[in-house]
Every structure is written in structure tokens, then in C-alpha cells.
Amino acid sequence: MADQAFVTLATNDPYVKGALVLGSSLRQHNTTKKLVVLVPPQVSESMRKVLHKVYDEVRVVDVLDSKDSANLALMKRPELGITLTKLHCWTLTEYSKCVFMDADTVVLSNVDELFEREELSAAPDPGWPDCFNSGVFVYQPSLKTYSDLLHLVTEKGSFDGGDQGLLNTFFSSWATKDIHKHLPFVYNLSSISIYSYLPAFKAFGGNAKVVHFLGKVKPWNYTYDCKTKTVKSSSHDQTQTEPEFLSLWWNIYSTQVLPLLTEHGVVKDTATGLKAEEITESVEHMSIAPTHPTISSEERRERWEQGQVDYMGEDSYENIRKKLDSYLQ
Incomplete structure (x- = not known):
């Protein structure tokens, strides 16, 4: 209408x-x-x-x-x-x-x-x-x-x-x-709540209609590295953004938005450092790999107590399972 x-x-x-x-x-x-x-x-x-x-x-x-x-x-x-x-x-x-x-x-x-x-x-x-x-x-x-x-x-x-x-x-x-x-x-x-209730995301995430990139670090804050074909955060992303959704955002940006920015003479995109055609060719093969700082065991425990769990890193289910298996053995 x-x-x-x-x-x-x-x-x-x-x-x-x-x-x-x-x-x-x-x-x-x-x-x-x-x-x-x-x-x-x-x-x-x-x-x-x-x-x-x-x-x-x-x-x-x-x-x-x-x-x-x-x-x-x-x-x-x-x-x-x-x-x-x-x-x-x-x-x-x-x-x-x-x-x-x-x-x-x-x-x-x-x-x-x-x-x-x-x-x-x-x-x-x-x-x-x-x-x-x-x-x-x-x-x-x-x-x-x-x-x-x-x-x-x-x-x-x-x-x-x-x-x-x-x-x-x-x-x-x-x-x-x-x-x-x-x-x-x-x-x-x-994208943050995904990791606070991962089982629900696995069960129902396939029905998602709108994704909201909450938190300080936005998709456009990431940098595309053409050598390693990865997207890296310019600052430590502790929000644990889902890689699949980041990849989707970058695919739309690189194939539909960046050509418009280039066409209208907007200054070379600082978030990518690549020309539009270079990103279009390589975006299908890129992986998402935000960098995370190494933290002490004390700081890690403090984050656990505050509910800041690194579900995709050291605190992943796979790592926890391995630790439990080692105790049981």
C-alpha cells in the first residue's frame, strides 16, 4: 500500500x-x-x-x-x-x-x-x-x-x-x-541472545526473519582482509556475533551497496580497503574470524560470574565436554 x-x-x-x-x-x-x-x-x-x-x-x-x-x-x-x-x-x-x-x-x-x-x-x-x-x-x-x-x-x-x-x-x-x-x-x-540460549537458536533460528546486530561493534566496524579472506574486528567484539549473519550482511553490502558508493564517487570504503569488484569476487569465500584477547583465569571467572560467557571460544560446549571427559578418565 x-x-x-x-x-x-x-x-x-x-x-x-x-x-x-x-x-x-x-x-x-x-x-x-x-x-x-x-x-x-x-x-x-x-x-x-x-x-x-x-x-x-x-x-x-x-x-x-x-x-x-x-x-x-x-x-x-x-x-x-x-x-x-x-x-x-x-x-x-x-x-x-x-x-x-x-x-x-x-x-x-x-x-x-x-x-x-x-x-x-x-x-x-x-x-x-x-x-x-x-x-x-x-x-x-x-x-x-x-x-x-x-x-x-x-x-x-x-x-x-x-x-x-x-x-x-x-x-x-x-x-x-x-x-x-x-x-x-x-x-x-x-545476535547476542543467540549465545545466551544456544539450544533455542539451534531449534528455531532457521525461522528468523529479522536479525538485529546489538552492541557497540556493528557489521561495518569489521575489516575485510583480502589476504586471509577473513573479516576481522577493529576492536574486541565481546558480543559474539553469529558468523553466518555477519557473512550475510557483508554479502549484501559488497554486492549491492558498495557499487552504489563507488558509482557516486564516495571515498574508497575504509571498512574494506578493497574495490567493489574485488569484494564481489571474494566475498563468497570469506570466513568470519573476529579476534579476541587472551584473558587471565581470574578475569575469565569474573566474566562468568557477570554472565559474559565465551560460548564460541574457550567456554564452548565442546571444550567443556573435553574438560569433563578428562576428569572422568
């Missing part, structure tokens, strides 16, 4: 890469909805031109910042204050219904059925399931809702300093009132 749209927010040029991959994945899976991206003034003009190649509308919006440094400090994510700019999505009143998706998500299949849901429909947050995760949600644009949200954030702020805390306060009945507004987890599958 012409009056329904998928909406995202690209707060800076690096996040534009994510938005381009998201939009390309929606196009790839034949969405019938409009695609809209919100950008603040600091997004470069060259990147906006590329966005116009994928999105039906590129709308420049003012930056809303919670300036709530105390609450943001609790999350150790001060950059999330700018995500309140997401509230501008309620001003898109030319659309009767929208689905907002963070720029660090990617769709694995057609998800147009989300528009059958009502406001505010969202999936549980893996860290606190009585709250919804604001990375994917169905909503109805309304200037009144926009005004009420601004009033709430001015009067009470956000309990996490970002949009998720604010939206969960505003739509506080989500947890208890209407189960039909609870999206299945497959519509907002966190």
Missing part, C-alpha cells in the same frame, strides 16, 4: 551503510511498502544521494538528544542519546501505518505481514523481556503522539537515557495488556 512504509534512522555516515544494507535487504525480498530514512543534518550530502538510490524518501530531521548523561552512563553507551531523534518517525503522517527498523537490522525474508499488527507492536528485549526492544516496532504516525512523547521526555526523561526507555514508559501496557502486540522473537533476533 502506498500509505504504508518501513522507516529507519541513520544518525551519521557509518550508520548510512547499515541503512543501505537494510533497505537493500527489504528490496531484495520484494517488499510492497515504501522505504523512508530519517537523517540529521550531519549526514553528508554524498551519502544522502546514495540513500536516494535505495529509499523512496530521505527526510532530514533535527537532532533530539536526551542529554541524560547519568542514565546513559548506566548503560556505558552515551552515544544512544541521539537515538531520541527516532521520535521524528511519528511525524510521518502521510503514512497510515509504519514499521520502524534500526539501521543495524537486516531482513532475511519478506516481512510485510508486520503491517497487519497494531501500534505499538514489538518483540521482547532479550535483556529484560518485560520491556520491548525498540529496534523493530509497528506504529501509527501521529503528531499528537509525537507531542506527547516530547512532553514525557521533558517531564520525566528516559529510564535508560535512550529511546527504548522512553517508549517503554509511554507504551507501558505492552507487557500485560494485549499479547497480539508481542511480536515473535524471530522478527527481532538479537
Whole structure:
């Protein structure tokens, strides 16, 4: 329908890469909805031109910042204050219904059925399931809702300093009132939660429709090494991102997005160091190998106690099994 749209927010040029991959994945899976991206003034003009190649509308919006440094400090994510700019999505009143998706998500299949849901429909947050995760949600644009949200954030702020805390306060009945507004987890599958409940991921992960790359390290923060044909993190990725999903993101980026960046004269992509055609040829053979620092046994124990388990490394099931076998023998 012409009056329904998928909406995202690209707060800076690096996040534009994510938005381009998201939009390309929606196009790839034949969405019938409009695609809209919100950008603040600091997004470069060259990147906006590329966005116009994928999105039906590129709308420049003012930056809303919670300036709530105390609450943001609790999350150790001060950059999330700018995500309140997401509230501008309620001003898109030319659309009767929208689905907002963070720029660090990617769709694995057609998800147009989300528009059958009502406001505010969202999936549980893996860290606190009585709250919804604001990375994917169905909503109805309304200037009144926009005004009420601004009033709430001015009067009470956000309990996490970002949009998720604010939206969960505003739509506080989500947890208890209407189960039909609870999206299945497959519509907002966190790459981090995969390793907190690995058996469930193995059982149901094949049904995933939307993957959300939560955490500080995003797919575009990885570097492609053409010599070893691996993707390496520029910083220590402790979120344990699923390699299969990283590979999927990079495949879309290299085959559909990077050619657009090259075509529009955007500076050589620093995340890859390769020309578009070089990546296109080799991406099918690449493997994902984020590097992890060697830690002491004391630090490893401390991480265990904090719930930070290296399920794919030293703390993998295979390694634990081998240790148990050695004791039994």
C-alpha cells in the first residue's frame, strides 16, 4: 500500500551503510511498502544521494538528544542519546501505518505481514523481556503522539537515557495488556541472545526473519582482509556475533551497496580497503574470524560470574565436554 512504509534512522555516515544494507535487504525480498530514512543534518550530502538510490524518501530531521548523561552512563553507551531523534518517525503522517527498523537490522525474508499488527507492536528485549526492544516496532504516525512523547521526555526523561526507555514508559501496557502486540522473537533476533540460549537458536533460528546486530561493534566496524579472506574486528567484539549473519550482511553490502558508493564517487570504503569488484569476487569465500584477547583465569571467572560467557571460544560446549571427559578418565 502506498500509505504504508518501513522507516529507519541513520544518525551519521557509518550508520548510512547499515541503512543501505537494510533497505537493500527489504528490496531484495520484494517488499510492497515504501522505504523512508530519517537523517540529521550531519549526514553528508554524498551519502544522502546514495540513500536516494535505495529509499523512496530521505527526510532530514533535527537532532533530539536526551542529554541524560547519568542514565546513559548506566548503560556505558552515551552515544544512544541521539537515538531520541527516532521520535521524528511519528511525524510521518502521510503514512497510515509504519514499521520502524534500526539501521543495524537486516531482513532475511519478506516481512510485510508486520503491517497487519497494531501500534505499538514489538518483540521482547532479550535483556529484560518485560520491556520491548525498540529496534523493530509497528506504529501509527501521529503528531499528537509525537507531542506527547516530547512532553514525557521533558517531564520525566528516559529510564535508560535512550529511546527504548522512553517508549517503554509511554507504551507501558505492552507487557500485560494485549499479547497480539508481542511480536515473535524471530522478527527481532538479537545476535547476542543467540549465545545466551544456544539450544533455542539451534531449534528455531532457521525461522528468523529479522536479525538485529546489538552492541557497540556493528557489521561495518569489521575489516575485510583480502589476504586471509577473513573479516576481522577493529576492536574486541565481546558480543559474539553469529558468523553466518555477519557473512550475510557483508554479502549484501559488497554486492549491492558498495557499487552504489563507488558509482557516486564516495571515498574508497575504509571498512574494506578493497574495490567493489574485488569484494564481489571474494566475498563468497570469506570466513568470519573476529579476534579476541587472551584473558587471565581470574578475569575469565569474573566474566562468568557477570554472565559474559565465551560460548564460541574457550567456554564452548565442546571444550567443556573435553574438560569433563578428562576428569572422568
